[in-house]
Each structure stands twice: as structure tokens, then as C-alpha cells.
Amino acid sequence: MSHWGNLSSTQLKQLLSDEESKYEAFKTRGLTLDLSRGKPSPDVLDLSDGLLGALDTKLASDDTDIRNYGMPYGLPECKKLFSDLLGIPTEKITIGGNSSLALMYGVFTNLYLFGAPGGVPWSRCEKVKILCPCPGYDRHFTLTDDFGAEMITVPMTDNGPDMDIVEKLAATDASVKGIWCVPLYSNPGGVVYSEETAQRLASMKTAAPDFRIFWDNAYGVHHLFEEHTTPDILALTESAGHPERAFYFFSTSKINYPSGGLSFVASGSENVEQLRLHLGKQTIGYDKIIQLRTVKFFGGDAESIRAHMKKIAHILRPKFELVLSALDREFSDTELLTWTPPKGGYFVSVNTRPGCAKRVVALAKDAGAILTDAGATYPYGADPEDANIRIAPTYPTLDELAQMMELFTICVRIASIEKLLKENA
Amino acid sequence: MSHWGNLSSTQLKQLLSDEESKYEAFKTRGLTLDLSRGKPSPDVLDLSDGLLGALDTKLASDDTDIRNYGMPYGLPECKKLFSDLLGIPTEKITIGGNSSLALMYGVFTNLYLFGAPGGVPWSRCEKVKILCPCPGYDRHFTLTDDFGAEMITVPMTDNGPDMDIVEKLAATDASVKGIWCVPLYSNPGGVVYSEETAQRLASMKTAAPDFRIFWDNAYGVHHLFEEHTTPDILALTESAGHPERAFYFFSTSKINYPSGGLSFVASGSENVEQLRLHLGKQTIGYDKIIQLRTVKFFGGDAESIRAHMKKIAHILRPKFELVLSALDREFSDTELLTWTPPKGGYFVSVNTRPGCAKRVVALAKDAGAILTDAGATYPYGADPEDANIRIAPTYPTLDELAQMMELFTICVRIASIEKLLKENA
Secondary structure (H helix, E strand, O other), X not given: OOOHHHOOHHHHHHHHHHHHHXXXXXXXXXXXXXXXXXXXXXXXXXXXXXXXXXXXXXXXXXXXXXXXXXXXXXXXXXXXXXXXXXXXXXXXXXXXXXXXXXXXXXXXXXHHHOXXXXXXXXXXXXXXXXXXXXXXXXHHHHHXXXXXXXXXXXXXXXXXXXXXXXXXXXXXXXXXXXXXXXOOOOXXXXXXXXXXXXXXXXXXXXXXXXXXXXXXXXXXXXXXXXXXXXXXXHHHHHHOOOOOOEEEEEEOOOOOOOOOOOEEEEOOHHHHHHHHHHHHHHOOXXXXXXXHHHHHHOOOOHHHHHHHHHHHHHHHHHHHHHHHHHHHHHHOOOOOEEEOOOOEOOOEEEEEOOOOHHHHHXXXXXXXXXXXXXXXXOHHHOOOOOOEEXXXXXXXXXXXXXXXXXXHHHHHHHXXXXXXXXXXX | OOOHHHOOHHHHHHHHHHHHHHHHHHHOOOOOEEEOOOOOOHHHHHOXXXXXXXXXXXXXXXXXXXXXXXXOOOOHHHHHHHHHHHOOOHHHEEEOOOOHHHHHHHHHHHHHHOOOOOOOOHHHOOOOEEEEEEOOOHHHHHHXXXXXXXXXXXXXXXXXXXXXXXXXXXXXXXXXXXXXXOOOOXXXXXXXXOHHHHHHHHHOOOOOOOXXXXXXXXXXXXXXXXXXXXXXXXXXXXXXXXXXXXXXEEEOOOOOOOOOOOEEEEOOHHHHHHHHXXXXXXXXXXXXXXXXXXXXXXXXXXXXXXXXXXXXXXXXXXXXXXXXXXXXXHHOOOOOEEEOOOOEOOOEEEEEOOOOHHHHHHHHHHOOEEEOOOOOOOHHHOOOXXXXXXXXXXXXXXXXXXXXXXXHHHHHHHHHHHHHHHHHO
């Protein structure tokens, strides 16, 4: 099976017919699977059900009544917990609601309506371009597109975005205003940004004085195998003389619950001041009850979060191992699929032969299994190669996942053979 | 005391000296009171402590796992509860986070960045003017100011804003894009908008095709004395052929908890579609756990919310009665202060003689009692008469409130006599 490109059309047609039979047989199982999003499974969520239990106090450590107005930027003990966990000074942290995406949207809203501190509102710039390392996170792209910014694709390497390209674009084009980064276990590739990548991002010359790094550390403690650490972008930008360059986002969506969790944003002092100024105009304070619930659940101890993440990894690891071993078994000696095993996080990113991804996703869907839309990992939903597919193994059970990989294998084969036949025609 | 204007300077100086002695004596009590904001008191919050208790299910009525992603615009049973309570069709409702102010800010963000459906983004309009019935809610004004809109003061009557003025401004000036309304028990006057006022708002001719009513029904079920109802602005605008004219905001901040409550926005179908489009770019969903907690707390029954509000009124009414009887006792036969008893809500609005409000608030502050800043009830914090003061009686205890009114009386007298002396000089 390794060199299908050498097969005759007749041989390919025979192979196709075999796979199509398997596909039709699979369809009769009447499966309905949704693997489109990076959702925690119920048994992972169950690990946090202490959050649903009774809360035995109404007062924070400083006697703030958590039910009432006040403390708009977060309870001190909650800031301290995440400061301890991630090594971010508490004064840089502003705690938000249950969605870090909403904080990102808020930061973009500020930049567009008011500009960076001392800068011009981005809505008044003739052109705003945002660098998007790809494959990347679709919600970053749809958010960026909502503001009408042009998205510039930058290829990913094993150490993060290709910094030669990033540096060149940032240095030469003043309309290049920012870059999206998921520095640890990137979505979807599971790539870990190297210290050098972060150092170069922090210190590079930018034509735009208000260039911003949107540092979405969504998987900052979401280890699966070996434990890696996130480069300290806030310290690096500060040392490099660009203390306002980075916005650091984090959430407990995949630590506790996606709904009913909390998020934060951290940045330099001028950004923090601006953020709080405008946040103060739009809310009298986020939910402090969930903040205290979160602190109490972990006993206020960052080590306890790390221990909790080990329990989650214990549930997730077999799912990733199942996917990776299926890929190995079915595709390692073929030219049909390439992938790099993720170092952690929530996804496995694979590349089909050019022009096959959309067809694979469509075939899977017709057989009852919804994958993330092909192209979603690129700006405008347009993968120039039509090759990348994001597999999200976290939600389904092992049994569902095994069936999924069986179907996925069939779909990749069918799409690949169809493509070869077209090329031969 | 009734006609201080007829007194000689010598007589006034003697009166001033008496009041100053009382003031200095009061100061020695070393009181610290904060009456600046409309905060619920702990005993009112205690009524909702069922929300802190254990939640015995993880599933909504349609089997949605409330801990996970999904159902971004609100749980069906939660929409139904507020639909039943306020007579708003569920399909018009989008449930948000704990802050209706954040939803208002989101609506403004949409209007500024994207425009009303079919319209031009307000950020591209040379001028945007928003009508602000006054005295009004300071946070509406600071929000509006954050977007750089010009705020036009409109006087309040006993039936809502002076509609002759509103109609004229809206009909003749295309840069007049909207109006703030707190239709039931307005902040701070406690005024109830009449059906006629709402009807005229809904049907009036506007020069701007994208004129919007920001209908903040913050006190929609917050009766204190006789029960009043909010005019059905969504039905009225729809009947008048302007189905997209009104945004209706509501929250449980002063039903359950300010922190850890929920909010919603309701509007016409085009607005709802646009809202959800952009909300979908900034969050994968608000906190559904608090939604289900809220539904369970009230047994899914709107009547149970009304019964709960009666318990709250039972706690609040004596506070309002204390303030109103103190005002009556001390000022009814004077020219120093005017007020109209609020019909409900959270505040008592009083007017000093012109030019005295700032001085009253400063005097109270020096004696340890923080009132809402004088001027806060007007755009730009600038009350042209320097007369209006918002008293927020909900948070303090009855004893604190009695002391507060004692101090307030002294401060009003001192400020008034000082003013008279200046006028006589």
C-alpha cells in the first residue's frame, strides 16, 4: 500500500471498490459521533464536580462578600493561585468570566475602538494584518475576521511559527499589528514553542509600534506525556524593552469546566490600566463566586492543580495513544497521511495528500462522524493545500474513538484513491 | 425654618454656627458609611443562599451537560422562566453572563463596529448623539462616553422622559441615534414610564433609521409599595412597524446576587441574529451552571420570583420609609430640598437648592459618609444645577441609615446657609 502512486488505474479502482464496500458496511452501524470540537468528556468533567457542591462561605480572604458588587478585577486569592501556577506577577492579572475568548475579543475591541496606549485606534488604520501561524485555532481566525483584519498565514515548525518569516513580515510592514500564538501544545499541532521562538517574538523589530502578541496559553498545564513549560513571554517582552507587547490569556475551561469556569488576561502595566479602564465601563465585576469556588476546590494550592491535571492526563492519554497507534498502523508506511505526534494539549493534526481533506471530512460526515471542518485550521476556512484535518480525541469514549479511526482510515483511503484516479485520468 | 431666604445675614450666621456644631459633634462618632452605590444588603443576599448550595444535577431539561460547551444563547428552561416573568417571547431572549451592563456594552460595540443591521457602523458617523433622560444612571453615561457619543440631557417628568423634547430631537437630528431608558422605577428617581410614553417612544418618527431604545429594565420586578408593570416595549415597537428599535436588558443582580447572577438581552429578530453572530465570535457560551442554579432555585416558576421579590421588599421598605419620613420631617416645610417619593426600585432622588449638591456630598464625606458623587446622575458628571443627589438606602442597616439621614440633614442645612450667605454678600 505504500506506493499507490505507482498503481494502475485498474488496480486503484479495485482498491477503491474494496474501501467503498467497507465504507458502506460501516455506514450500516448507524453511528453518530461528534469529534469536531475540543470538548472534555463527562468523566473528565466529573473530576471537578466539587465545584457543584455547597460553598461553605460567602467571604473571600479579605472579607469581600463574593455575592455582592466589588473587586472587579478578581479576588486576591484567585489571582495568587494562578500567579503561583504560571509564574505571572499578580498585579499583571485581571480575572474575567468563563471565557478567555471573550477577553481576547475585549482586547481586540479596545485596540479597534481606542488603540493601544498612546496609539491610533485600529479601526482608523487603513489596513490591519494579523499573523496566523497555521494550522491554528479556528476561533482565533473567526474572531480576527470579525474585526475585518487581514489574516496572514505563517507556517508552523516544530518550535513554533517560522520566525524568519514572522520577523521579516513584522519588520517591514507597519500594517502587521499582531500575531496569534498558542505557545504550549498548540491547537491543533500540539507544538511547544521553544525559548528561542519566544525570545525572538519578544525582541524582534516591528514596523508597527503597537504590535501585539496574543499569547493564548490555553493548554498551559495540559500535559499528556512529558511535561513542558511555557516560555515566560511577559518577562521576555519586558526584558526586551517591549513591556506592552504581549497579552497573556488563560482559562480553566479545560481544567475544570468549559461552562462555569474562569479566565484571565495578563499584560504590561499600561495595557492593564487601559483594559481595566474600559472593563470598568462595561461591568461592575465578574462572578466572584466561581472564583472562590475554584480557589477552594484546589485548596488555594497550585500543586493541587498540577495533580488534578495528572488525573485528566490519565484519562486522555489512552485516547491519544489509540489515535496515534491507529495512524501508525494504517498510514506509517504510506504516502497518504503525515502527522507529528502532539506533545500535549487537545488535538492530533494530520495532513492528507493535497486536495483530500474536504473529501475525507465529507465522507466521515455521511457515515455519521462529524470532524472539524477541513480548512478550519486556516484563516478564512481556506487551507491552500486542502490537506489539514484536526482530530479531537478528548470527548469520545475509547470504543467510539476506535470506530472513528476505523472510519477515518477508510475515508482517507477513498479520498486518496479518488484523487489519484483523477490525477491519472 | 421655612423661609430662610428672608433671614438676615446675622440670623443665617447664627443658624450656620448651630449646624456646624452639630456637624462637628457628629464627626466625633467616627462613622464610616458607604451609601454611594445601589448594593443589596447581606440580609437580602442571604435570601438567595440556596444558590451556594449543592446542585444535584449536571443536566438541563434537554440533557445538555451544563458543565460543558454548548447552548451559547441560554438554556431553554432559563429563557422560559424569564419569558414567563416578563412576557417576552423566548426566541427574542439571549442569556448572557452576570452583567447586563456587559450586554449593553456589547450592543454598543456591535453598533459602533458593525452598525445596526443594514446600517453604517456608528464609528464611521461624524457624530452620534444619545438622549439621556436626567437624572439618570451614571453607568449608562460612562458607557456611552466610552464610545465617544455625545450625550444630550432630556428632563424627566413623572411619566418618563419629556416626550415632546424627545420626539423633536429624534425627528429633526439624524445624529440622534438612541435613548437610555430605565422604564420601571428609574434610577435614581423611581419614576414609572407610562404606557403613553412607551407608545410614543415606539412609534415616534426618527431622522436616524437606526435609532435605538436602550431599555434597561433593571428594576422590572423590584416593587416597594404598589406594584407597577413595565410597558411592553418590544410589542409596542413591533406594532409600530419598528421591530428592531428596542433592546431590552434585564438581570438578576438585584434579585439574587450582583456577582454570580445572570443577565439577558431581548430584541427584534434582526438584532438577535446580529447579536448572536458576533457573540458567537467571542464566546463558546456563557455559564450554564448559574442558569440552571437560578432555574432550580425558583423551581422554574415565575411566581416564585415574584414571591421572592416580596421578601426583598419587606426588608427594603422600612429603609425607604425611614429616608422618606426623615426628609418629610426635616424638609417638607422648607425650600431647601425637593423630592418625589420613588414608586419602587433602589434609590431616592433629591434636589437641593441650585449650587449646593457638591457641597453636601463633600461635607458628608468629611464626616465619614460616602454618597454618590454629586453630578453623577447627569452626563459627564455635570449637573447644570448642581442640585441632584442620589440616596441609596438599600445597603446600610436601619440604624446606619438613621444616622446617615441625621448627618445628611445637617449637611444640607450647612450647604444651603453657606449659599444664602454668599448670595446675600
